[in-house]
Amino acid sequence: MSNNQHTLPAGWRESVAHRIILKGGRLFHPGSELDQIADLAIQDGCIKHIGSIPSDFQGETVNCEGLLITPGLYDMHVHLREPGFEHKETVRTGCSAAAAGGFTGIACMPNTNPSTDNPGIVEFIRNQAKGLPVDVDPIAATTKGRKGETLTEMSELAATGVTAFSDDGSPIASADLMRRALEYTNMLGALLIEHCEEPTMTVGSIMHEGAVSTRLGLTGWPAVAEEIAIERNIQLAEYTGARLHCAHVSTARGVELIRNAKKRGVRVTGEATPHHVSLECSILEHYDSEYKVNPPLRESKDIEALIAGLADGTIDAIATDHAPHAHDEKEVELALAPFGMVGLETAFGVILTELVNTGRISLARAIDAMSTQPRRLMSLPDVSLEVGSEANLSIMDLNEQWTVERDTLNSKSHNTPFHGWKLTGRARGIYNNSKYWGRK
Numbered sequence: 468m469s470n471n472q473h474t475l476p477a478g479w480r481e482s483v484a485h486r487i488i489l490k491g492g493r494l495f496h497p498g499s500e501l502d503q504i505a506d507l508a509i510q511d512g513c514i515k516h517i518g519s520i521p522s523d524f525q526g527e528t529v530n531c532e533g534l535l536i537t538p539g540l541y542d543m544h545v546h547l548r549e550p551g552f553e554h555k556e557t558v559r560t561g562c563s564a565a566a567a568g569g570f571t572g573i574a575c576m577p578n579t580n581p582s583t584d585n586p587g588i589v590e591f592i593r594n595q596a597k598g599l600p601v602d603v604d605p606i607a608a609t610t611k612g613r614k615g616e617t618l619t620e621m622s623e624l625a626a627t628g629v630t631a632f633s634d635d636g637s638p639i640a641s642a643d644l645m646r647r648a649l650e651y652t653n654m655l656g657a658l659l660i661e662h663c664e665e666p667t668m669t670v671g672s673i674m675h676e677g678a679v680s681t682r683l684g685l686t687g688w689p690a691v692a693e694e695i696a697i698e699r700n701i702q703l704a705e706y707t708g709a710r711l712h713c714a715h716v717s718t719a720r721g722v723e724l725i726r727n728a729k730k731r732g733v734r735v736t737g738e739a740t741p742h743h744v745s746l747e748c749s750i751l752e753h754y755d756s757e758y759k760v761n762p763p764l765r766e767s768k769d770i771e772a773l774i775a776g777l778a779d780g781t782i783d784a785i786a787t788d789h790a791p792h793a794h795d796e797k798e799v800e801l802a803l804a805p806f807g808m809v810g811l812e813t814a815f816g817v818i819l820t821e822l823v824n825t826g827r828i829s830l831a832r833a834i835d836a837m838s839t840q841p842r843r844l845m846s847l848p849d850v851s852l853e854v855g856s857e858a859n860l861s862i863m864d865l866n867e868q869w870t871v872e873r874d875t876l877n878s879k880s881h882n883t884p885f886h887g888w889k890l891t892g893r894a895r896g897i898y899n900n901s902k903y904w905g906r907k
């Protein structure tokens with residue numbers, strides 16, 4: 468089997484035609500107020516014509532009538548599991564899932580084995596992704612082995628093109644080390660992405676602490692454990708002047724802290740996941756480990772605050788925290804199961820169905836939070852839908868209704884909390900790096 472058969476999403480095809488015409492799509496770029504139905508012609512990876520296509524421009528035509536064409540979606544929080552945990556996901560299977568979800572770029576977290584704490588692993592991951600229409604940007608570990616003890620050789624890592632550092636999966640417990648990490652990332656112009664958790668308060672925690680955890684007899688994970696960490700890290704970002712990004716914000720007060728800090732001019736940003744804006748902690752009543760995630764699913768007031776934060780831009784980006792785990796690892800008693808859920812293939816459908824189609828955030832904000840903002844946070848160049856620009860596009864069907872079936876996911880792991888959900892909105896194709904991948 469060729470590599471492509473391994474990596475193309477099921478039912479998709481690849482085209483490397485020099486000239487492609489995306490016909491009749493709705494070109495939508497919130498940043499430039501572009502919203503227009505027009506043909507778009509690509510030649511050798513660049514947008515050559517928009518609107519009327521000269522008759523001598525012959526190429527492969529992809530019918531995009533009724534479809535939305537946006538700047539390539541970007542997920543800044545993905546766990547690819549390679550090297551070390553290839554039974555859960557590889558770079559290639561993760562990219563297949565990303566493409567199926569409409570993403571043309573992803574940033575992958577360093578909690579691999581060995582961890583991405585040196586330039587060799589960064590290069591290895593980049594090599595694994597070579598030739599794909601999905602860009603993979605490794606995020607380097609903040610501390611050696613992600614142990615929270617000694618900083619990595621950050622300038623060496625930045626010299627390889629790494630633009631963000633994180634120990635995600637674990638917080639940096641020491642305030643002093645966090646301060647030093649922020650000083651270094653600031654000097655390097657990089658982003659520090661922090662998993663905000665006060666670890667002494669979450670030992671043995673399984674789910675959000677509240678009435679439901681008490682009733683179920685499950686060890687609680689207090690919201691304040693996240694909020695203390697966000698508060699401390701904001702203070703350190705303010706003190707050092709560095710750029711701090713709070714990963715997977717899950718609590719109402721967390722959103723409020725970020726909102727207030729932004730007003731003071733602190734360089735802090737935040738992301739929310741599709742699962743934290745759509746699932747409540749009460750779903751743990753089923754004792755189903757598919758819903759076990761770090762940070763945990765919270766209460767309706769938290770969901771409302773996250774959505775309001777997304778709507779007003781306090782929460783800059785939507786990121787999946789795609790965390791694949793094998794079936795036999797998840798199918799154990801709740802206390803032993805690992806934290807995490809896959810999200811790449813359901814993200815767009817969940818956001819469209821739950822937030823956009825219900826009028827809680829606009830389509831423009833959703834696309835902005837899933838493309839332009841995360842790319843900016845990762846210091847990547849803006850993507851534009853203009854003649855002469857490099858073509859980096861997602862082709863999305865806003866009307867397709869589909870049911871999530873865990874066994875048909877392209878990810879190597881199928882641990883989705885959305886199995887059986889009826890969603891509206893799904894990717895039909897992507898174009899990036901001079902390649903088109905799309906549904907047959």
Ligand code: DOR
Nearest residue numbers: 546636760761790806807
């Ligand atoms: O639920 C989670 N799973 N949260 C994290 O922060 C890490 C992730 C993983 O790597 O499995």
